[in-house]
Amino acid sequence: MQVFQKTLITLLSVLLLVNLAACSAGSKEQDFKYKSDASVTALLESSQISYPATNFIVFSDTHILSPELGTGAALEEYLSEDRKLLHESTKIMESLLESIKNEASDFVIVTGDLTKDGEKVSHELMASYLKQIEKSGKQVYVVPGNHDILNPRAVRYEGDTSIPVPSVTPEQFAQIYDAFGFDVALYRDSDSLSYVVEPKPGLWLLALDACRYKENPGREDPVTDGAFNPKTLNWIEEMLIKARQQHKAVVVCMHHNIAEHYKGQEKYFGEYIVDNYVEVSRLFSAYGVRLVFTGHYHAQDITMVRFPGVNQFLLDIETGSLVTYPCPYRLVQITGGQNLVVRSKKVTKVEGITDFEKYARDYIESGIVNIAASTIEDYGVKSSAAEILAKQVGAAFSAHYAGDEKISPGQSVLSSKGTGFIGWVVVFVRKGMIKGLWQDLPPADNNLTISLDTGTVY
Secondary structure (H helix, E strand, O other), X not given: OHHHHHHHHHHHHHHHHHHHHHXXXXXXXXXXXXXXXXXXXXXXHHOOOXXXXXXXXXXXXXXXXXXXXXXXXXXXXXXXXXXXXXXOHHHHHHHHHHHHOOOOOOEEEEEOOOEOOOOHHHHHHHHHHHHHHHHOOOEEEEEOOOOOOOOOOOEEEEOOEEEEOOOOXXXXXXXXXXXXXXXXXXXXXXXXXXXXXXXXXXXXXXEOOOEOHHHOOOOOOOOOOEOOOHHHHHHHHHHHHHHHHOOOEEEEEOOOEOOOOOOOHHHHHHHHEOOOHHHHHHHHHHOOOOEEEEOOOOOOEEEEXXXXXXXXXXXXXXXXEOOOOOOEEEEEEEOOOOEEEEEEEEOOOEOOEOOHHHHHHHXXXXXXXXXXXXXXXXXXXXXXXXXXXXXXXXXXXXXXXXOOOOOOOOOOOOOOOOOHHHHHHHHHHHHHHHHXXXXXXXXXXXXXXXXXXXXXXX
16 A cells, blocks of 8 residues: 555656656747837848748757767667667668769758767767768758757766766867858857858758756756856847848858657656747747758657748758667758748668668667656556557557657557556656647648748648
């Protein structure tokens, strides 16, 4: 009885805390100029800026682990609680290089988490890969992710031990990736690694850094959450004003999401969405930004956000991780007719692995099931019952990672049948999250053609 009471109290406490956190999320709204400055209002009302025709490639969350950092039991223990194909990270990257060298594109965007845990040698290896892309005639632009800078988990593996190795400072990150955005920046923010470039005449890329690595020193784990401080938000608005004054269309790229990609994401996984995301996305939309490319959650998902006003909308185009099934990347085209065309491809061939696509899918599904089962058992659920629930959890996450998720007729979102009363309690607490994963928000996630003028999907 004591075990049951403790489990029930724990689960209900988690539910209460999650709800309280969701209710208290956000902070005082910033006094942006577009809300109160008459000259800015007049500027925004004067004309609409059209996107120039262009095409580019987006990939994300490569999590490169340099082979120099070893292997062994300690790494395997790490991977038992993780879902990334870290052993294969370099081979996947090499396969991607061969694929995109022949793709027609003006430039390439990489939306953060370039390395496993910010190891300097992994950054240097990643930079060497990006140089190969640029040799094919495509300029590369990067932003950092939460794993990349001042990471206390940067280690080398030797057998059953892990030994700390150098991570990188913000200054070192900008130096290593100088050729991939920083050296050609028109403007740089003094309080973050955010910058502005013009990859195509008439088009500005606002590459933003919302990572909270400054808080990492002294911590055992890096901060996952993302936020813009007030100074950086002011800088962002100044860049948006300059773009408008100079008649430049703007595309944004950053690591953290700026919109929920399923109902309840902020409630259950708020650290994957930038703080004050409604305010931030409204700021972008107010200045006519239509496209924000993100990563972080390892899912292929596109969400549209609309605001009051004529054609006030924004697309958060999240690209899945290169080391998490389906190992995707995106081909993006903006046509002269102001249509956006997004096509998704995936790495399907990796040296030394037969049927890599099946290998990657099996890896993610079994990994999530094992992690979920272990977590559910910690609540006091018997292992046989935990496995029943974990398989349902794994199916939902796998579907969301792949995008365009659709539950089969008769398939249960999350059923407690055969799991006992404590299993029922777990379902009561978590069913909303699993249901949200299955309920894909519009528009389509992998392949999409949409008007940048009206938001009409074709």
